[in-house]
Amino acid sequence: MFKLQSRNQFSPLLRNSLTRNYAAAVAKFQGTKNAKGNYTVTMIEGDGIGVEISEAVKDIYKAAKVPIEWEAADVRPLLINGKTTIPEPAVKSINKNLVALKGPLATPVGKGHQSLNLTLRRTFNLFANVRPCKSIVGYKTPYDNVDTVLIRENTEGEYSGIEHVIVPGVVQSIKLITRPASEKVIRYAFQHAISTGRNHVLVVHKASIMKLSDGLFVEVAKELASEYPNVKLSFENLDNTSLKLVQNPSQYNNLVMVMPNLYGDIMSDLSSGLIGGLGLTPSGNMGDKVSIFEAVHGSAPDIAGKGLANPTALLLSSCMMLRHMELNDHASKIEEAVYKTIASGPENRTKDLKGSSSTSHYTEQVIKNL
Template sequence: MIAGRCLAGAARQQVTRQAPQQLFRPAFAQAQSRGYSVTKEENKVAKFPGSKGSDGKFTVSLIEGDGIGPEISQSVKDIFSAANAPVKWEPISVDPVFKDGKQAIPDEAIDSITRNYVALKGPLATPIGKGHVSLNLTLRRTFNLFANVRPCKSIQGYKTPYDDVDTVLIRENTEGEYSGIEHVVVDGVVQSIKLITREASERVLRFAFQYAQDIGKPKVRAVHKATIMKMSDGLFLSCARKISKEFPNVEFDAELLDNACLKVVSDPTPYNDKVLVMPNLYGDILSDMCAGLIGGLGLTPSGNIGDECSIFEAVHGSAPDIAGKGLANPTALLLSSIMMLQHMGLTEHASKIQAAIFKTLAEGKTITGDLGGKAKTHEYADAVIKNL
């Protein structure tokens, strides 16, 4: 139930004022500081192939989304404009159409994202129980966005029961239990097939090792349940061991899913030096659980990475109950847009905007209601602009 998700989870606690911090430092700078060898540019998985137009700007497809989507998207546009980010927006609609009886993305939207190589997406609502396929899932399948990247790091200035969280989760995004292969065996018995392939596993695992190098994490850990699902998760685990040999500067180990969940909520700090990579369903659950450690989905960025293009998004719901009231928190979409800028190589602008966001949150004066403040959406955005 996408629309039903709250914007910031446990975000009713009072904000404390602390010094701003760097959450998602430019990847290459981190790698240099740790002295790791970085994957050669020509060998990189899912590198951004776009270039500036004659006006000196990159064109980015913008899916504003439903509910509060247009409001938080406007905040991003205003802040990017104030920061002189070399980005121009191409608004598109992904309202579904039907081709040959199947739900699909409009050709105009497909052409835009394919041409621009990158998109920023607000929350999309999916009607419940009416046979509609999730638009988020449709987008992932349409553009073969094989890896979902979810950094979860404590934000100074917003206190939760957990301190110094710094996890990165990478989720295989195209198969597993979400392959949608289901059928009725007999009345009252439904079979769902979990699909794991060597090709998809190796692709997301190679990306995870590359990502760990780029952001300066010394370890990659595969999260699995191969003790029970010996063939499917067993294949994923064997692929991980194979791919790890291509990255001798990154340590590799593996952990059972249930153990990982227990340990992360008991003490997340041992996971600060690791990138966790896992099959689809495990990643869906574990990434939301880790988001809860830092305050919820309203503070968590997300990127869906593909070989041809990538889509960065806010993963919280569309919150139709507060749409149009100016109460929405744009932080998740803003942090996702920072991930997008880093992916595009615009690290200077990413750092500038990011610092302004963290300063605004740390000050605690102009923050939205879900973070304990009283500011409207546009007032929060104005405060970020002043802190630029």
């Protein structure tokens, strides 16, 4: 099952050609500027504190003179034939602009809706979730020097939603792993490793138990390795990675982790905890054409409208978006201003970051530090 094809089965010229072609094919931004010289980006403000943190991003982008125009989209779900569906105007906006920034969404309870985040991923085939976690100098946590990158398969696994009752009291949930989806996310992991200079991909799995499903994921990774001869490939059991990550996260700093859906969901939140929580963690969902960048924390309805929300996660996610759009200088400028603001002291940090700042004051300080 785990047959590894030789890295040398192709000539160097052909190997390089294949790698370049795949680099161009996997999740590359294809948007173009409008007549004003700006890109149009779909803005999904979200629920709860989403409006406040989205407004902070808009204010900072305006001050930083980022060449972006925002197009608002409402993704409040519709039930069509019992299926949760994104409104057509929002779908058209995202498909037109090819990139979106999304605040936190709350799925309506008791109305038969599936997860809105899951619905967005399926609607636009967002096959890879990218979650970098990096320590922020000046904001002390129990761990120093964390700089991990985790890529999670986003469309199948245990989240395929295939469940049924066999007999009362016995439920079966089916984990779906396919070769095409595994190949797509693992190929993206190789490309991401190359583009970020990490040049090492670690596949996290449980093939010792899930011999067919996780075994297929491992097998695909070994097959693809021949196309990326300059990238090291290694493998680790999920439980072992969990243990080592909380013992010494810096040992994962120079590689890219890739794993199936459920493992990635859990491990990405664990990684966020190492740097101070979801309020500091950016996230990007990559598709063949469309990509959506998001704050992965909740909508926090208990503090909505009180001026207490922390826009950091959405800001850093927007910087991921800018780099995806090759607006790297703007991304670095905003990122540095955010880090400088957080490091400047509790008076400029929001309550969730052990500070006393309001959303508006934090935003003003980021603008001041641009």
